[in-house]
Structures are given as structure tokens and as C-alpha cells.
Amino acid sequence: MKYVSTRSNAASVSSAQAIVQGLSHEGGLFVPENFPAVSLSTVEKMVSMDYAGRAKTILSLFLTDYTEDELSDCVREAYTEGRFVGEPAPLKKVGDNYVLELWHGPTHAFKDMALQMLPRLMTRAMKKVGVKEQVFILVATSGDTGKAALEGFCDVPGTHVGVFFPVDGVSPAQKLQMITQEGANTHVCSVYGNFDDAQTGVKTIFNDEAFAKELKEKGYVLSSANSINWGRLVPQVAYYFSAYCDLVKQGALKLGDKADFCVPTGNFGNILAAYYAKRMGLPVGKLLCASNKNNVLFDFITGGTYNANRDFHKTASPSMDILVSSNLERLLYELCGKNPETVESWMKALKSGGEYTVDEKTLNALQESFAAAWTDDGKAFAAIKDVQDKENYLLDTHTAVAWVAAEEYHKNGGNNPMVVVSTASPYKFSRSVLCALTGSSHEELDEFACADKLESLSSLKMPATLRDLKSKPVRHKDVVNPAEMLSEVRSWAK
Ligand SMILES: *Cc1c(COP(=O)(O)O)cnc(C)c1O
Numbered sequence: 001m002k003y004v005s006t007r008s009n010a011a012s013v014s015s016a017q018a019i020v021q022g023l024s025h026e027g028g029l030f031v032p033e034n035f036p037a038v039s040l041s042t043v044e045k046m047v048s049m050d051y052a053g054r055a056k057t058i059l060s061l062f063l064t065d066y067t068e069d070e071l072s073d074c075v076r077e078a079y080t081e082g083r084f085v086g087e088p089a090p091l092k093k094v095g096d097n098y099v100l101e102l103w104h105g106p107t108h109a110f111k112d113m114a115l116q117m118l119p120r121l122m123t124r125a126m127k128k129v130g131v132k133e134q135v136f137i138l139v140a141t142s143g144d145t146g147k148a149a150l151e152g153f154c155d156v157p158g159t160h161v162g163v164f165f166p167v168d169g170v171s172p173a174q175k176l177q178m179i180t181q182e183g184a185n186t187h188v189c190s191v192y193g194n195f196d197d198a199q200t201g202v203k204t205i206f207n208d209e210a211f212a213k214e215l216k217e218k219g220y221v222l223s224s225a226n227s228i229n230w231g232r233l234v235p236q237v238a239y240y241f242s243a244y245c246d247l248v249k250q251g252a253l254k255l256g257d258k259a260d261f262c263v264p265t266g267n268f269g270n271i272l273a274a275y276y277a278k279r280m281g282l283p284v285g286k287l288l289c290a291s292n293k294n295n296v297l298f299d300f301i302t303g304g305t306y307n308a309n310r311d312f313h314k315t316a317s318p319s320m321d322i323l324v325s326s327n328l329e330r331l332l333y334e335l336c337g338k339n340p341e342t343v344e345s346w347m348k349a350l351k352s353g354g355e356y357t358v359d360e361k362t363l364n365a366l367q368e369s370f371a372a373a374w375t376d377d378g379k380a381f382a383a384i385k386d387v388q389d390k391e392n393y394l395l396d397t398h399t400a401v402a403w404v405a406a407e408e409y410h411k412n413g414g415n416n417p418m419v420v421v422s423t424a425s426p427y428k429f430s431r432s433v434l435c436a437l438t439g440s441s442h443e444e445l446d447e448f449a450c451a452d453k454l455e456s457l458s459s460l461k462m463p464a465t466l467r468d469l470k471s472k473p474v475r476h477k478d479v480v481n482p483a484e485m486l487s488e489v490r491s492w493a494k
Pocket residue numbers: 109110111144145227264265266267268269270271319320398423424
């Protein structure tokens with residue numbers, strides 16, 4: 001399997017090369033040149049496998065330049081011997097929906113599903129491609145990716161990881177998780193601005209050829225652990241197959257019947273993996289893209305115009321506070337008939353004027369697979385309270401956005417089993433979740449007291465790794481303007 005760029009048919013590379021490199025040279029994203037087909041009989045075989053086995057089945061179709069043994073080692077290290085508590089991706093019936101819990105990894109957000117895998121793929125890829133330099137992973141994060149990347153790469157030989165996060169754009173627990181990060185190869189810095197500013201800053205550094213040369217002389221190559229990296233995306237395809245297998249196993253549907261998936265969406269990586277699963281033959285009905293008040297994707301999916309020129313809202317679901325969804329470019333590439341010039345023209349228009357409109361054929365293709373909904377904090381909070389009261393199940397603020405979308409979709413006649421993708425532990429956003437339950441923002445309580453109160457009101461226990469943050473020393477204190485991000489990286493890559 002080869003990988004091409006969304007902005008050039010000329011770039012054709014192996015998966016190892018795509019993973020080491022992160023972005024294609026002309027700024028495009030790597031995409032598989034086709035989608036390997038998975039038959040229903042393969043899905044049937046996967047039903048009786050554990051998560052590691054299911055993941056290996058999917059990964060081996062895309063990562064054809066890795067050996068069987070390498071992939072077996074990767075999935076075993078990541079999902080069996082890794083730091084997931086119990087099953088990595090359990091599916092639970094809650095009310096009329098099925099909740100796919102993707103937050104049982106070390107940082108308690110779904111990013112662990114990919115970021116416990118990426119370093120293992122990356123270090124093996126470096127050997128395959130013959131990279132002699134150390135890989136310097138740069139990440140812009142809206143909260144969860146940063147910590148998951150730091151945990152994934154912490155003290156992995158031959159790698160460094162540097163994380164930028166928006167100074168006021170992450171939750172207190174997320175911030176504490178990052179600034180207390182241990183490890184000799186970890187670097188963390190906050191940026192004045194929002195997530196898009198941090199992401200743009202990182203992209204600018206990636207596209208700076210002179211800086212790349214300077215780093216190379218010092219013995220480093222840059223790569224990315226953002227969901228623009230193929231090695232981030234491909235492990236995510238696996239859990240859609242796994243969820244479907246569990247629907248079959250639980251008798252929610254018969255093999256071959258369709259399931260719908262509702263995904264709380266920000267950078268469009270998670271839901272894109274669902275689309276890839278559908279293209280591979282997984283029986284998927286609709287993919288429901290759920291947004292918070294930053295509803296640029298809702299407008300795009302319903303109307304065909306992507307317009308990032310709008311107010312940025314800080315919401316109670318900060319990991320979805322995004323106006324420029326990087327991975328959408330990969331979907332556009334598929335929908336417009338794999339035409340790099342067309343993709344490039346839209347991306348250019350987005351960069352210069354902040355908006356673009358797709359043609360009718362592309363819009364039709366988009367709406368054939370996707371539906372969209374958006375929810376404000378008020379409705380999401382009401383859903384958290386309602387589901388806790390009725391089902392004794394605690395949703396986090398992001399999953400609640402998807403829950404509301406899923407319920408509305410049912411009301412409008414959606415009949416397939418609905419999988420609501422749950423992306424974070426409620427204890428990453430304790431104050432907001434507590435506020436949803438009690439109606440008070442509890443100014444008198446600190447983050448940990450909020451978590452204690454939340455524990456007393458629900459049957460879900462706080463993860464020990466989050467509780468332990470209280471006693472950890474702060475190791476990373478830098479704050480910079482976006483324009484200073486490059487010199488910050490320079491100071492890290494000594
Ligand atoms: C990253 C994240 C999202 C958004 O996922 P994308 O792949 O960026 O669309 C949603 N919820 C949580 C908790 C996240 O960490």
C-alpha cells in the first residue's frame with residue numbers, strides 16, 4: 001500500500017515514510033492510495049478476537065511495509081501490556097444508545113487509542129526509512145493530544161516531543177497533566193492565543209525549510225503527532241470495526257446490518273477514521289458529526305460552505321473548540337474524486353480568505369455519508385444531568401454534545417443502532433460536569449474538590465492518575481506568543 005498527498009499525485013511513499021515525515025512536502029496530507037476491502041466474513045472472524053487482534057487485522061491492511069511480527073508487537077505493547085485499564089474500547093448500552101468508551105488509557109481521552117500506538121510505529125518506521133537523526137515530534141493541542149503525545153513518547157529512545165497549548169484554552173486538569181509531565185525528552189509551552197493560533201504556528205514551523213536544515217545539522221528531523229500524521233489516524237479506524245463487532249456480539253444487530261455513529265468532532269480525525277472504515281466495507285449508515293457552538297462543520301455539511309470567519313467560542317468542551325479542522329482536507333480529497341488541484345484551490349482559498357465552497361457533486365457525496373448537528377453548553381449540560389438521573393451513567397462534556405445530536409437524530413427518524421463515541425473521562429472536566437449536575441459552578445471548590453464531589457454524586461470513580469496530579473511538581477512554565485514558537489523549539493533542540 002502506497003500513500004499519496006492530498007495536494008499532489010506525484011508524492012507516493014510507504015507508510016513508514018508517511019509516518020516519519022508527518023506532512024507531505026508541498027503541505028498536503030498523506031492518504032492511502034485506495035481503501036483495502038474488509039469482507040463480512042473477516043468482520044465475523046474479528047468478533048471473537050480481543051481488541052489487540054482486531055486492531056492488528058485492520059493495521060496490517062494499511063501498513064503493508066511492516067512485518068506481521070512487528071505489528072503483533074505493536075498492538076500487544078500498546079493495547080495488552082500498555083496502560084489501558086481493562087478493555088481499551090468497551091461498548092456499553094446506555095438508554096437507547098451504545099456508548100463506545102475510548103478513554104481508558106493513561107491520559108483518559110480517546111487520543112491514547114492512537115498515541116499509545118504511534119511511537120511504536122514511529123520508532124520502527126525510522127529504522128525502515130533509515131533515519132539517522134532523532135525525531136522531534138511537534139504538537140499543537142487543544143488539551144488532550146498534548147498529554148497523550150507526551151505520555152506516548154516519554155523517554156522513547158531516539159525521540160523528543162514538544163507540545164504547545166493555548167494558554168487559556170484547556171481545562172485545569174488538562175493543563176496540570178501537561179505542565180507536570182516527566183521525562184528527559186519532553187517539552188511543554190503555552191501560547192497566547194487559541195488552538196488555531198497554536199496549530200498555525202506549528203504548521204508554519206513545519207513548512208520552514210531553512211529551519212528544517214538548521215535542525216538537521218543539529219541531528220533532528222521534525223515530525224508530527226497531530227492527527228494529520230497517518231500513524232495517528234490509522235489506529236483509530238480499528239475501533240470502529242471493534243465497536244461493530246461488539247454490536248454483533250451483544251446482539252444489537254445482525255452481521256451486515258447498518259450501525260450509525262455519532263462523533264464529537266473537532267479536528268475531524270476521529271470521524272474521518274469512521275468514514276475510512278465505511279469505505280473499507282464496514283456496514284455504516286450515517287456518520288453524525290456533532291459540534292459545539294463552534295459549528296463551522298455543521299454549516300459546511302449542511303450547506304457546502306466552509307467559513308472560518310466567525311467568532312471563536314470558548315465552550316465547556318474545549319477539545320472541540322476548533323475553527324479549522326485539518327483532517328477535513330483528507331475527506332475532501334476523497335469526495336471530489338481524488339483531485340489534488342481541486343483540494344489545493346479550496347485550501348488556498350481557506351488560507352487567504354478564510355472560506356471556500358465545494359461544488360454540488362462534492363456536497364452530495366458529503367451528505368450521502370454525513371449528517372451534522374450542533375449543541376450549546378446549556379443543552380449538553382442538561383443531557384449530562386438527564387443521563388446521570390435516568391441511566392446512572394456519567395457523560396463528559398464532549399460526549400454530551402454527541403449524545404444530544406444522537407437523541408435529535410433518533411427523534412427525526414434514525415432507526416439503526418446508534419453508537420455514541422465517548423472521547424473523555426468526565427474527570428478531565430470535573431467542574432463543568434459537576435456544574436451540569438448541580439447547577440452551580442462551585443467557585444469555592446478547587447479542581448480536586450470538584451472531582452470528589454462528582455464521585456459522591458455518581459457511580460464512576462476518579463482515575464488514580466488524575467488524582468495523583470495534586471502532588472506532582474510543575475516542570476514546564478514557558479509561555480510565548482505565536483511568533484516566538486520557532487525560537488522555543490530552537491531552545492529545545494539543543
Ligand atoms: C480531540 C478530542 C475531540 C475531537 O476529536 P477530533 O479527532 O479532533 O475531531 C473530541 N473530544 C475529546 C475529548 C478530544 O480530546
